[in-house]
Amino acid sequence: MERYRSDLEGSLRRVYGDQVDAIWPRLEALLKRSFGERPTELRRLDEARLLRPDWLQAPEMIGYVAYTDRFAGTLKGVSEHLSYLEELGIKYLHLMPLLKPRAGENDGGYAVQDYKAVREDLGSMADLRSLAGELRARGISLELDLVINHVAEEHDWAVKAKAGYGNYRDYFLMFPNREQPDLYERTLPEVFPDFAPGNFTWNAAARSWVWTTFNSYQWDLNWANPNIFLEFVDIILHLANQGVEIFRLDAIAFIWKRMWTDSQNQPEVHDLTRALRAAARIVAPAVAFKAEAIVAPGDLIAYLGQRDHHGKVSDMAYHNSLMVQLWSSLASRSTRLFEQALLAFPPKPTNTTWGMYVRCHDDIGWAISDHDAGMAGTVGWGHRAFLSDFYSGAAPGSFARGQVFQANPRTGDRRISGSAASLAGLEAAETGAEVESALRRLRLLHAVTIGYGGVPLLYMGDELALTNDYSYASAPEHALDNRWMHRPQMDWDKAEERRDPQTSAGKMYAALRSLIQARQHLPHLHASIESRVMRSPNEHTLLLRRTHPQGNMLAVYNFTNEFQALPAWVLREVVGAYPRDAISGHEWNLTNEEVALEPYGAYWLIEQAH
Ligand code: GLC
Numbered sequence: 001m002e003r004y005r006s007d008l009e010g011s012l013r014r015v016y017g018d019q020v021d022a023i024w025p026r027l028e029a030l031l032k033r034s035f036g037e038r039p040t041e042l043r044r045l046d047e048a049r050l051l052r053p054d055w056l057q058a059p060e061m062i063g064y065v066a067y068t069d070r071f072a073g074t075l076k077g078v079s080e081h082l083s084y085l086e087e088l089g090i091k092y093l094h095l096m097p098l099l100k101p102r103a104g105e106n107d108g109g110y111a112v113q114d115y116k117a118v119r120e121d122l123g124s125m126a127d128l129r130s131l132a133g134e135l136r137a138r139g140i141s142l143e144l145d146l147v148i149n150h151v152a153e154e155h156d157w158a159v160k161a162k163a164g165y166g167n168y169r170d171y172f173l174m175f176p177n178r179e180q181p182d183l184y185e186r187t188l189p190e191v192f193p194d195f196a197p198g199n200f201t202w203n204a205a206a207r208s209w210v211w212t213t214f215n216s217y218q219w220d221l222n223w224a225n226p227n228i229f230l231e232f233v234d235i236i237l238h239l240a241n242q243g244v245e246i247f248r249l250d251a252i253a254f255i256w257k258r259m260w261t262d263s264q265n266q267p268e269v270h271d272l273t274r275a276l277r278a279a280a281r282i283v284a285p286a287v288a289f290k291a292e293a294i295v296a297p298g299d300l301i302a303y304l305g306q307r308d309h310h311g312k313v314s315d316m317a318y319h320n321s322l323m324v325q326l327w328s329s330l331a332s333r334s335t336r337l338f339e340q341a342l343l344a345f346p347p348k349p350t351n352t353t354w355g356m357y358v359r360c361h362d363d364i365g366w367a368i369s370d371h372d373a374g375m376a377g378t379v380g381w382g383h384r385a386f387l388s389d390f391y392s393g394a395a396p397g398s399f400a401r402g403q404v405f406q407a408n409p410r411t412g413d414r415r416i417s418g419s420a421a422s423l424a425g426l427e428a429a430e431t432g433a434e435v436e437s438a439l440r441r442l443r444l445l446h447a448v449t450i451g452y453g454g455v456p457l458l459y460m461g462d463e464l465a466l467t468n469d470y471s472y473a474s475a476p477e478h479a480l481d482n483r484w485m486h487r488p489q490m491d492w493d494k495a496e497e498r499r500d501p502q503t504s505a506g507k508m509y510a511a512l513r514s515l516i517q518a519r520q521h522l523p524h525l526h527a528s529i530e531s532r533v534m535r536s537p538n539e540h541t542l543l544l545r546r547t548h549p550q551g552n553m554l555a556v557y558n559f560t561n562e563f564q565a566l567p568a569w570v571l572r573e574v575v576g577a578y579p580r581d582a583i584s585g586h587e588w589n590l591t592n593e594e595v596a597l598e599p600y601g602a603y604w605l606i607e608q609a610h
Helices: 003-015 019-037 041-050 068-074 077-080 082-088 125-137 156-163 178-185 225-240 268-281 297-303 321-331 334-343 372-377 380-391 431-449 472-476 480-488 494-501 504-520 568-575
Strands: 063-066 092-095 099-101 112-116 141-147 149-152 200-203 206-211 219-220 246-250 288-291 316-318 351-357 403-408 413-417 455-459 533-535 541-546 553-558 564-567 596-598 602-606
Touching: 003 225, 019 268, 041 125, 041 372, 063 068, 068 077, 077 125, 077 200, 077 372, 082 099, 082 504, 099 141, 125 141, 125 200, 125 225, 141 225, 149 156, 149 472, 178 200, 200 564, 268 288, 268 413, 297 321, 316 334, 321 334, 321 351, 321 380, 321 431, 334 372, 334 533, 372 380, 380 413, 403 480, 413 480, 431 480, 431 504, 431 553, 431 564, 431 602, 455 504, 472 480, 494 504, 541 568, 553 568, 564 568, 568 596, 568 602
Parallel strands: 063 092, 063 455, 092 141, 112 149, 141 246, 246 288, 288 316, 316 351, 351 455
Antiparallel strands: 099 112, 149 219, 200 206, 403 413, 533 541, 541 553, 553 602, 564 596
């Protein structure tokens, strides 16, 4: 409390002013109670984390992201597959939304009805606790989603608000007529223009327009009400005491609303995150936060802490921009825009890390700014349109098999759904050579994310190169949402093929394993150091440099299906004449004039001691 009180109180005062005096005694009581309830083993973990505050930044950190039911049926089922995760080298498991959602359509669990109960078909809170314990015993941290922007309209708070009970209407943003909503709508974007247009929904029982950024059944919370803050401190600490170590702050950018803005990335978001983190540190210092802010690079960095917030907000944030650029360069065969986007990235605080990913459960939105596109010699809207055509398979010569998600005629945006393997050409591949190319593309994308210096987050099934699952179309609650095509069932038969080097699954698995093993032994990949992009003389290749006290590292990637040449001196200047490639183990000779990079080649060159 001594250590974090000023942080907690200061941030709260900036948001809530004098209302803090009224909530402070309740907050203190809540922290004391939660601390009292914290189990001994978790307190031991707290101590361990205080001794090793950089645990999330370590090169051994590798995450795996899965739906409990799709991976293993139930929470108990997950326990039976821990050796599978260990074999891959996993140190962190993100189980997709598993708290009790509303019945029927629930946005993949992102419409929570009860934050203190587990979805019944997956198990109970006791099962979650025991799974967390088993994971912990194997050195694997459990991550859960914290849906913080909205609740299901069936959540107790919303039910009470509809009934006009107590102060519960103040938990939400409710308006008697269209006057305010219409004003807000002038500057608000639409997240799901296709199946949930607009940002407000009429609720007859409450006789109000309710703020609903996402689906009409996901009611946005009113974070201007300090009771919401108290409720979430209670939820976070309750779950932390069950053994949850990392919280994914879902849609965090949206929690604070302001007229005449897009109501994203408002300064209060960062004060609130800082206050939540301080509360978590006081009771459960083992806990870390990951920001899910899919926003422009200039806005993103604030989620890891800028200026006064430096190092005091989230510990990790998704590197959405890098994921987008991976797919963009794969389609265009050029890395000019990739370089431009990374050059425009402000440095992150040294005690934070990026969440690196090739694919996740969501669609891919072409977050490419017109400015960056212009600087890279292309046109923003044209390139974005090309990418949508390419990845939906419509463009001539495309190897991808994705589908358009949420076409927005007003903005021209067309996001893309599809599994990594299908987007990279495995589904469309007919010849052995095409299969090889698709697998090489996937290996390349994983190499960039695993070798970047953040936490690689492997999405379930990608280790076996699983292709699209079209069965969603016959499930009524999923049929309208084609993101389900890349949320497949785990294929355990295919998983058996992982040891067979003749199969696609076996080749993918082996490629990933070798990247993961190389990463685990490379101190150069500690996240306290930044990867910096170097302008490459060859526009088809990407060069990422890491300046490390133990020697420099230079990652070299070829985004084409042909051999590419680079002048050797460009590499030699960074890693000397005889670097070692940490992936293959080979020593390179850079005394010649040129080096040749294999089709879709990926190399992590490490400067060697003389
Ligand atoms: C996040 C989730 C997405 C969900 C949305 C609303 O963006 O990743 O799947 O639809 O939040 O909770």
